[in-house]
Amino acid sequence: MLSTRTERGSDTVIADWYLGLADNRSSRRNHWTTKVMYYQAVTELLDARPDHPITWKGIVGAARPRGCRSTFYEVAGSQARRGMVDHLIADGSISSYTIALHYSTTDPITRLIDEAKVWSFWPYRQRFRQAADGDPERIPEPLRALLAEWAHTHPGLATATRCRPPACAVEDLTELSAGRLAPIRAEDLLTEALRQTTGN
Numbered sequence: 001m002l003s004t005r006t007e008r009g010s011d012t013v014i015a016d017w018y019l020g021l022a023d024n025r026s027s028r029r030n031h032w033t034t035k036v037m038y039y040q041a042v043t044e045l046l047d048a049r050p051d052h053p054i055t056w057k058g059i060v061g062a063a064r065p066r067g068c069r070s071t072f073y074e075v076a077g078s079q080a081r082r083g084m085v086d087h088l089i090a091d092g093s094i095s096s097y098t099i100a101l102h103y104s105t106t107d108p109i110t111r112l113i114d115e116a117k118v119w120s121f122w123p124y125r126q127r128f129r130q131a132a133d134g135d136p137e138r139i140p141e142p143l144r145a146l147l148a149e150w151a152h153t154h155p156g157l158a159t160a161t162r163c164r165p166p167a168c169a170v171e172d173l174t175e176l177s178a179g180r181l182a183p184i185r186a187e188d189l190l191t192e193a194l195r196q197t198t199g200n
Helices: 004-008 013-022 029-048 056-062 069-076 084-091 094-103 108-128 141-153 155-163 167-176 183-198
Strands: none
Touching: 013 029, 013 084, 013 108, 013 167, 029 056, 029 069, 029 108, 029 155, 056 069, 056 108, 069 108, 084 094, 084 108, 094 167, 094 183, 108 141, 108 155, 108 167, 141 155, 141 167, 141 183, 155 183, 167 183
């Protein structure tokens, strides 16, 4: 019997979370549509005014076609349904749990930003998936280039949360190193690359 990840063609835990929600045939499709509405809103707000503080009310006001407090907290609150961090924890592996710890937060806006980073980086991520090079202490150049391209397209989102990288990039870099690179180190390398790219 095929696992859920195999059925979806998921190569990582975050890919399984993303594809499981984004699947047009899934009963979760409406929830994904709501999530995307808020991902778009927070991305647009951050990219338009990177240095301007954002609030949940501002995000709800920017959400189209119509945001509201209840759906915002359904997507980003402490009891949010089908969150990325919860999916990582449920996987049970040390690597997934470590990434989950670093991306776990009680702040709904930070939680929304972290998931929005994965959502907005996903098309770039799909262009990257390839074998890692031989040096686990170096970001593969294709990933570095795509990270820079993403940061140029979404400067406010990229620099939000102190340039924390999309969690899927952290997981990819960890997995592609074949166990030679810990998730914490992968996050550090990607954060530094984003800071160099954005000048932050």
